[in-house]
Amino acid sequence: MVPVTDSAVARERALDAAEELFYGRGVQAVGMDAVRAASGLSLKRLYQLFPAKEELVEAYLERRDLRWRGRLAEHVERHADPRERIPAVFDWLEEWFGEADFRGCAWINSYGELGASSERVVAQVRSHKRAFRGYLAGLVADAGLPEALAGQLFLLAEGAMVTAGITGTTEPAAEAREAAVALSRLN
Numbered sequence: 001m002v003p004v005t006d007s008a009v010a011r012e013r014a015l016d017a018a019e020e021l022f023y024g025r026g027v028q029a030v031g032m033d034a035v036r037a038a039s040g041l042s043l044k045r046l047y048q049l050f051p052a053k054e055e056l057v058e059a060y061l062e063r064r065d066l067r068w069r070g071r072l073a074e075h076v077e078r079h080a081d082p083r084e085r086i087p088a089v090f091d092w093l094e095e096w097f098g099e100a101d102f103r104g105c106a107w108i109n110s111y112g113e114l115g116a117s118s119e120r121v122v123a124q125v126r127s128h129k130r131a132f133r134g135y136l137a138g139l140v141a142d143a144g145l146p147e148a149l150a151g152q153l154f155l156l157a158e159g160a161m162v163t164a165g166i167t168g169t170t171e172p173a174a175e176a177r178e179a180a181v182a183l184s185r186l187n
Helices: 007-025 032-039 043-049 053-076 082-097 106-114 119-142 149-167 171-186
Strands: none
Touching (some): 053 106, 082 149, 082 171, 119 149, 149 171
């Protein structure tokens, strides 16, 4: 173990390890000792930063949310035309689904594992999903489309995430994109 005295650095190392392990293997399959080993922190230091595994899961989901939504927005904002931004969401999903380490939606996975037993995890999952739906609502408004379309796009994207996670393919994003374009044209 290499002693880490800077709390911010130690926290990032713990979160980096937790994200890789929790997302890759599942939250319940990973113990704090595995996070300790992967982070290079002592178990004592890890528990100083996160007194309970649930707090580490909460922090992992919160940090992942900021990065995930940031990457999505960066991709979508490359399109100047507001009507092109809606299909761009699904193009980005397709890229994400094609990443070598893609294992579905971290929030859906965490909810499936811990939703019945962790209010903290439920709160993070609901916050992420609200923010994503709100982001889509903003895109719909910017494109001058009816407000109700946001919910439909949200369901298409969420369904694509679940299906891609299960099938291990990028096809659900392309199919959802086609449906999103068709819905946009109808409105």
